[in-house]
Amino acid sequence: xxxxxxxxxxxxxxxxxxxxxxxxxxxxxxxxxxxxxxxxxxxxxxxxxxxxxxxxxxxxxxxxxxxxxxxxxxxxxxxxxxxxxxxxxxxxxxxxxxxxxxxxxxxxxxxxxxxxxxxxxxxxxxxxxxxxxxxxxxxxxxxxxxxxxxxxxxxxxxxxxxxxxxxxxxxxxxxxxxxxxxxxxxxxxxxxxxxxxxxxxxxxxxxxxxxxxxxxxxxxxxxxxxxxxxxxxxxxxxxxxxxxxxxxxxxxxxxxxxxxxxxxxxxxxxxxxxxxxxxxxxxxxxxxxxxxxxxxxxxxxxxxxxxxxxxxxxxxxxxxxxxxxxxxxxxxxxxxxxxxxxxxxxxxxxxxxxxxxxxxxxxxxxxxxxxxxxxxxxxxxxxxxxxxxxxxxxxxxxxxxxxxxxxxxxxxxxxxxxxxxxxxxxxxxxxxxxxxxxxxxxxxxxxxxxxxxxxxxxxxxxxxxxxxxxxxxxxxxxxxxxxxxxxxxxxxxxxxxxxxxxxxxxxxxxxxxxxxxxxxxxxxxxxxxxxxxxxxxxxxxxxxxxxxxxxxxxxxxxxxxxxxxxxxxxxxxxxxxxxxxxxxxxxxxxxxxxxxxxxxxxxxxx
RNA sequence: GGGGCGGUAGCUCAAUUGGUUAGAGUCCCGGACUGUCGAUCCGGUGGUUGCGGGUUCGAGUCCCGUCCGCCUCGCCA
Numbered sequence: 001x002x003x004x005x006x007x008x009x010x011x012x013x014x015x016x017x018x019x020x021x022x023x024x025x026x027x028x029x030x031x032x033x034x035x036x037x038x039x040x041x042x043x044x045x046x047x048x049x050x051x052x053x054x055x056x057x058x059x060x061x062x063x064x065x066x067x068x069x070x071x072x073x074x075x076x077x078x079x080x081x082x083x084x085x086x087x088x089x090x091x092x093x094x095x096x097x098x099x100x101x102x103x104x105x106x107x108x109x110x111x112x113x114x115x116x117x118x119x120x121x122x123x124x125x126x127x128x129x130x131x132x133x134x135x136x137x138x139x140x141x142x143x144x145x146x147x148x149x150x151x152x153x154x155x156x157x158x159x160x161x162x163x164x165x166x167x168x169x170x171x172x173x174x175x176x177x178x179x180x181x182x183x184x185x186x187x188x189x190x191x192x193x194x195x196x197x198x199x200x201x202x203x204x205x206x207x208x209x210x211x212x213x214x215x216x217x218x219x220x221x222x223x224x225x226x227x228x229x230x231x232x233x234x235x236x237x238x239x240x241x242x243x244x245x246x247x248x249x250x251x252x253x254x255x256x257x258x259x260x261x262x263x264x265x266x267x268x269x270x271x272x273x274x275x276x277x278x279x280x281x282x283x284x285x286x287x288x289x290x291x292x293x294x295x296x297x298x299x300x301x302x303x304x305x306x307x308x309x310x311x312x313x314x315x316x317x318x319x320x321x322x323x324x325x326x327x328x329x330x331x332x333x334x335x336x337x338x339x340x341x342x343x344x345x346x347x348x349x350x351x352x353x354x355x356x357x358x359x360x361x362x363x364x365x366x367x368x369x370x371x372x373x374x375x376x377x378x379x380x381x382x383x384x385x386x387x388x389x390x391x392x393x394x395x396x397x398x399x400x401x402x403x404x405x406x407x408x409x410x411x412x413x414x415x416x417x418x419x420x421x422x423x424x425x426x427x428x429x430x431x432x433x434x435x436x437x438x439x440x441x442x443x444x445x446x447x448x449x450x451x452x453x454x455x456x457x458x459x460x461x462x463x464x465x466x467x468x469x470x471x472x473x474x475x476x477x478x479x480x481x482x483x484x485x486x487x488x489x490x491x492x493x494x495x496x497x498x499x500x501x502x503x504x505x506x507x508x509x510x511x512x513x514x515x516x517x518x519x520x521x522x523x524x525x526x527x528x529x530x531x532x533x534x535x536x537x538x539x540x541x542x543x544x545x546x547x548x549x550x551x552x553x554x555x556x557x558x559x560x561x562x563x564x565x566x567x568x569x570x571x572x573x574x575x576x577x578x579x580x581x582x583x584x585x586x587x588x589x590x591x592x593x594x595x596x597x598x599x600x601x602x603x604x605x606x
Numbered sequence: 607g608g609g610g611c612g613g614u615a616g617c618u619c620a621a622u623u624g625g626u627u628a629g630a631g632u633c634c635c636g637g638a639c640u641g642u643c644g645a646u647c648c649g650g651u652g653g654u655u656g657c658g659g660g661u662u663c664g665a666g667u668c669c670c671g672u673c674c675g676c677c678u679c680g681c682c683a
Contacts, residue, residue, distance in 0.1 A: 028644045036640040053640070070633075070644095085641040094643085111634050114617045117644065122618050122632075127675045180683040200683085227682040235682095352609080352679055454683045520683095574675065 002075035002104055009046025011080055011093050021077040022048055022098065023106070025138065026070050027117075037065045038097075041074060044143050049083070049097040050076050056099050064103055070115055071135075073107035076100045126566070130580040133571060145568055149556045151267060153220055156240055156552075159262045163255060165218040165242065170205035172198060172222070178530055179455065179520075181225035184235075192597040198224035201549060204534050206243040207456065207506055210545040211537045217243045220552065229575055232498070232554065232565050236573065240555075242503075243547030249460075249489050249505050252546045253277075253433055256493065256501065259550075260431060267559050272431055275493070279436040288327075288411020290437075293497025294430045296423045300410045303328045306383045307400070312376035314359060318400035326400040327410045329417065330388040334395025335362045337421055343372075346397065346413060353412055354405030359398040363390045373398075415497065431495050436460070439467075439488040440519060442480045448521045449483060453490040455516055456534075457504040458546075460489045464512065472518040483519065489546070500555055503548030510538045 004023040011020065027042035039050040052065035068074060078100040088094035113131075114124045116138035123129075129136040136142060157167065176183045176197035183197035201223050209217045219241045226235055244252060253275075261272045276294075283292045286299045307315040307326035318324045331338060338360075347357040361372040368374075369381045377384065388396060397413065399406045418424050439459055440449040451457065459467050463486050470483060489505035507513045513535060517527040528535065556568040566572035573579055593599060 030642045030645045031639090032642065032645080033639040036642080038642050038645085040644080049643080051641085055640080083641080085643085088643050090643075111616060113633095115633070115644085119618090119644080124617055125613085125675075127613090128617075130675090178683090181681080203683095225682060228680085230682085231677070233682070354679095451683055457683095575677090576674080578674090580675090 001106055002077050002102065004075070007045040008041050008043040008048045009092060011048055011096055011098075013082065013095050015080045016082055016096060018080050019077065020080055020098065021075060022050070023075045024048075024073070026068055026072045026074055028070065029068050031066065034059075034062055034066070037062065037068070039065070039068055039074070039076075041076065042138075044147075046093060047091055048093045049088070049091075050074075050078070050100050050103075051097050052100050052103070057101055061100065061103060064105070065100070068105065069109065071109040071112045072105055073109075075104045075106055077102040127574075127580065130566070130572070130574065133581045137570065142567075145556070145560045145562075146570065148267065148560055149552075149568060152263060152552070152556055152559065155263050155266050156220065156259070157218070159259050160216075160218045160242070163216065163258075165216040166214055167218050167220075168209060168214065169219065170199070170202040170209075170221065174199050177204070178522075179451070181227050184224045184226050187596040187598045189596050200225050201239060202241055203454065203456065204531070206241060206547060207534065207542075207545065208537050210243055210245045210506075211540065211542045213245075213543075215245045217241075217547075229565075229573070229577075231563060232557065234553070234565055234569065234572060235577055237565075238552040240501075240550040240552050241547070242549065243545060245543040245545045247505075247544065247546055249435075249491065249546065252503065252505070252548060253491060256503075256548050256550075257431075257433075260493065260495075260500075263555070263559075264429060268429070270429065272429060275431045275433050277433045277435050280434055280438065281436070283434050284407055284411075288407045288409075288414060289497075290434055291492065291494045291497055291499045292432070292434075293415060293418070293424075294432065295425055295428045295496060296418050298329050298331065298414045298418055298423070300407075300414060301328050301330070301388055302326070303384065303387055303398070306380050306387055307377075307398075309383070310377050310380045312359075312373060314356075314373075314376075315398075315400050318356075318402075321402055323403040324401070325403050325406050326398060327406055328384070328388055329397045329410060329414055330390050331395040331397065331417060331421070332391070333393050334397075334421075335393045338395050338417075342420070343395075343397070346416070349416070350399065350409040350413055353409040355399050355401045355409030357399075358413065359400070361396050361398075363392050363394045363396070365392045367392060429496065431493065434492045434494055435490070436487045437490045437492075438484055439463075439486040439516075440483050442475075442484055447475060449519050451516075451520060453488060453502070453504055455520055456506050456513070458489045458507045458512070460487050463487055467519075468512065468515055470515075470519070472515070472521075491548070493548070493550070495558055498554060498558070499551070500558070501548050501550035503546065505544070505546035508538060508542040508544050510535060510542075513538060 002021045005021045008022055008024045022041055024041040024043040027040040027047055030038040035054045037052040040047050041050055052062055054062055076098060078098040080096050081099055082095060083097050113135060114128060116135050118139050118141045173186060173196040180200050186196040188194040188196060202219060202221055206217050221239055221241050222236060223239050224236055229235060257275050264270050264272050280290055283290055288300050302325055304319060304326045308319055315326050318326060343358060343360045350358055359373045361369045361374045361377065363385060364370040367385055369377055390396065399410050437452050439452060441452055442449050467486055471479065491503060492499050493501040507516060553565050553568055557565060560568060571579060
């Protein structure tokens with residue numbers, strides 16, 4: 001074959017006169033008859049125009065060129081010259097062209113399912129793109145994402161290498177551990193009836209690496225959680241997993257903040273300001289969510305104390321319920337932007353989060369209330385306006401429900417209003433740390449505590465002794481309150497309202513770890529059975545340690561400005577866990593199952 | 607498991623109130639054309655309207671079921 005001397009994106013005026021060879025795919029051809037044919041040749045680097053002209057070349061060459069079609073793979077040799085016609089300002093190589101003297105069709109294409117063009121209006125549906133992923137990935141946009149993902153992984157390794165981290169691999173075939181997400185299971189051939197689980201994260205292994213004296217660990221690692229996917233979530237995803245020894249929380253946060261700053265400097269060319277820190281409680285109060293988007297206002301205000309004074313039954317009845325609250329969002333100038341139809345829609349929409357609905361009113365020109373629930377809140381109008389710092393023309397949106405659904409609904413509504421009213425500024429990067437999470441949450445239904453982060457998260461130093469003194473079995477309201485008020489040394493890194501990383505200082509004392517297990521309802525026997533290796537490791541001299549895991553896919557999404565996680569994964573899966581290209585999952589031979597000592601209980605059609 | 611949206615030539619879409627032989631652009635095939643810029647012009651191939659039932663004189667259109675894709679609630683320590 002004619003081997004390339006250059007790629008399709010690099011030739012410029014300075015190369016004029018050189019004889020070059022290019023290899024690539026035919027992006028487009030313009031056939032002006034037997035005498036003149038243009039071909040745009042494409043590779044990962046760009047587009048270059050080839051010209052076949054009888055004034056420069058043989059009739060046989062033109063006959064070959066006449067057969068060239070979109071997506072054929074072609075090698076062409078010729079001289080670089082300035083274009084005869086006008087230059088094409090849309091192409092980096094637009095001032096030159098290759099006068100082809102020798103050409104080979106290296107591979108003829110079948111009729112393509114679609115052409116890999118970044119056309120706005122003519123993009124194939126996602127199902128088709130995934131089915132023919134090799135075609136889809138040829139699109140310049142997808143090539144750009146693949147390259148950016150590589151760049152991000154490279155910056156990650158470079159930064160942490162400079163900081164003394166070692167990249168160490170951990171097993172993909174692990175034992176299943178309780179709690180957390182559903183595991184993907186792998187049957188053991190050598191040990192009939194036994195199962196491996198694919199890792200949800202290398203959490204325990206990286207902690208044991210700290211006990212092993214590795215000091216600083218890094219891994220860019222695939223993780224698996226068998227839960228339903230979302231637009232920003234796949235069952236199979238990639239973490240940048242990190243752990244450090246002999247550190248406190250601030251040392252970890254500083255190191256990780258430095259990483260994000262480096263990444264954004266290299267990829268975006270921006271200098272991120274220091275990341276503010278916000279407690280979990282403050283995040284929930286002001287933003288109704290543990291990953292606040294601070295790029296816009298619309299903050300949530302608890303107006304329960306004011307609402308209590310009204311005669312409005314929706315408010316007063318909600319406040320009589322356990323943990324009942326009334327919360328309010330002020331939409332500046334909302335009177336002109338939020339129609340009755342829209343706010344009715346919000347009222348319906350928040351029901352999916354367990355709220356009863358949304359009450360609406362507007363601030364009149366005189367500073368009173370008009371429309372919606374105005375007549376019910378007349379008596380408290382002045383106080384509400386003061387509390388919300390409201391101005392004429394503002395709309396007030398209220399939810400009155402028990403604390404959890406009310407907070408959640410307002411948190412989601414805040415984001416929806418911001419999107420609907422185009423209040424989210426472009427080009428802003430608002431990073432922050434959320435800290436001081438509660439360690440445990442009590443679930444009344446199952447009558448037990450759950451770890452908000454995971455069972456290896458340490459309490460903040462000032463809560464250690466309190467934790468140790470508590471009676472894990474006492475589920476009286478007073479004790480539940482005490483346990484729920486324990487704060488952990490966990491932290492989440494949040495970027496523009498999305499959690500890009502989360503971690504904690506870990507428990508390095510065996511007695512503290514045992515106490516946490518018993519609070520989670522694991523007996524010493526159960527804990528030993530499930531985590532004996534960790535407990536044992538911790539007993540042989542564990543350094544204080546902590547770490548974090550970043551969602552690589554999420555970071556790439558931000559830096560590529562897409563809200564579809566499948567765009568940043570070369571071969572992603574659909575909502576039903578299928579790979580539409582390779583047709584996984586699929587049936588296997590009975591023989592394979594037999595070897596694995598496994599039989600399917602599925603009786604439906606296949 | 608629940609809710610919502612969608613599925614019509616290879617691809618992107620149209621098809622009035624249920625009414626003629628389901629159209630257009632693009633791709634592909636053939637032809638014309640020597641300076642194009644995801645050329646232009648002429649002609650052509652291409653359809654089990656996701657699948658299975660039902661209602662009807664008549665179904666792409668209405669009803670039921672099912673499959674697939676997307677969004678979402680639950681779930682995601």
